[in-house]
Each structure stands twice: as structure tokens, then as C-alpha cells.
Amino acid sequence: MTTTPKSPSWRCTNDGGNFGNQATGGVLLSAIALALVTTALGTAGTANASCASIGNVSTGPDCESAPGSVAIALGDHATATPTGGPMNLAVAVGNPGPNPFYGTVLPTKADANGTGNVSLAFGDGSNAGTLGKRNTAFVLGQGSNAFSYGGNNGTTPFAGKANTSVTVGNGSEAGASGATSSLLPSSTTRGSRTTA
Numbered sequence: 740m741t742t743t744p745k746s747p748s749w750r751c752t753n754d755g756g757n758f759g760n761q762a763t764g765g766v767l768l769s770a771i772a773l774a775l776v777t778t779a780l781g782t783a784g785t786a787n788a789s790c791a792s793i794g795n796v797s798t799g800p801d802c803e804s805a806p807g808s809v810a811i812a813l814g815d816h817a818t819a820t821p822t823g824g825p826m827n828l829a830v831a832v833g834n835p836g837p838n839p840f841y842g843t844v845l846p847t848k849a850d851a852n853g854t855g856n857v858s859l860a861f862g863d864g865s866n867a868g869t870l871g872k873r874n875t876a877f878v879l880g881q882g883s884n885a886f887s888y889g890g891n892n893g894t895t896p897f898a899g900k901a902n903t904s905v906t907v908g909n910g911s912e913a914g915a916s917g918a919t920s921s922l923l924p925s926s927t928t929r930g931s932r933t934t935a
Contacts, residue, residue: 793808793810801817822852827856828858833847874903875902878906
């Protein structure tokens with residue numbers, strides 16, 4: 740079963756962010772994290788589709804990452820995908836579950852696309868997605884969603900910068916969007932749907 744975010748594509752290309760020595764520290768941190776996750780996954784049961792990927796090195800098909808990025812997925816069919824540039828983190832923890840916003844059962848999914856994004860989804864059937872630079876999407880709850888990006892041009896999402904979306908609660912959704920300004924408001928929700 741594959742899932743797609745509400746908008747058709749969360750993919751973007753690296754927009755040329757200059758991270759200098761931060762990239763070296765990120766690669767070292769990524770290598771340490773991969774070693775720890777690989778050790779932890781070695782004890783996971785075979786009915787679990789858990790995986791990790793750091794800098795294009797993956798322990799399973801449901802995790803993929805770009806150089807300098809980290810993906811961790813724990814749960815049946817959970818997927819984590821940081822792509823498009825360095826310094827992304829995507830973590831998905833949960834099993835498939837009903838998601839009222841999509842009207843079906845979905846696996847837990849985290850997508851961090853761009854540069855320096857963090858997407859964290861904790862809960863069955865929950866989704867977290869970011870697109871652009873330095874965005875954060877955090878979900879804690881069953882069947883919930885959080886998206887941080889630049890907005891939509893019709894049905895096509897575009898990259899945003901420095902947006903934060905936090906969802907805490909079951910069946911909840913939050914979205915934070917802003918084209919290029921780090922001064923635009925962020926969004927937090929508990930138990931309802933909010934978009935800033």
C-alpha cells in the first residue's frame with residue numbers, strides 16, 4: 740500500500756543552501772545514528788517493516804535518504820523519506836491505521852523534502868511532511884497529519900521556509916505555510932484542524 744500526501748508531490752530539488760562545516764557534522768552524526776538504529780533494528784521482529792537510512796545507505800526498502808540525511812521507520816509498512824538535499828530528518832513510528840482526512844487506512848509516513856527539514860510522525864496512520872528549507876512537521880496521535888511548506892499553486896505544493904506545524908491528538912491536522920519568510924506564523928493544534 741502506498742500513501743501520498745494531500746498534494747500530489749512533496750519532491751523538490753536542493754535550492755543551493757550553503758551549510759559549510761555543518762554538513763561534516765551532520766554526516767558524522769548520521770553515521771553514529773545509523774549504527775545505533777541498525778543495532779536496535781537487529782532485535783526487531785520479522786513481522787515489522789522497520790528500517791533506517793543514512794546518506795543513501797538503507798537497511799530496508801521503506802527508508803531512503805539523500806546524502807547527509809537520516810530516515811528511520813518503525814512499524815508495519817511505516818515509511819520515512821528525506822530527499823532533495825542535505826540535513827533532512829524523517830522519522831515515522833506506527834502501524835497502518837485509519838486516517839479520517841484521507842478516508843482510508845494508511846501506513847505511518849514521514850517525508851522531509853528540501854534542505855534542513857524535520858518530519859516526525861508518531862502514531863498509527865499518521866503523516867508528517869515538509870517541503871523547502873528548515874521546516875518542521877511533528878505529529879503525535881493516531882490518524883493525524885502535520886504539513887509545513889510554502890503553500891499550493893492549485894494542486895501543486897511549493898517550497899516554504901522556516902515553517903513549523905505541530906499536531907497533538909487523535910484525528911487531528913495542522914498545516915503551516917509561508918513562501919519564503921521565516922517571520923510567517925507557525926501552527927499548533929490539539930484535537931482539531933488548524934491551518935496558519
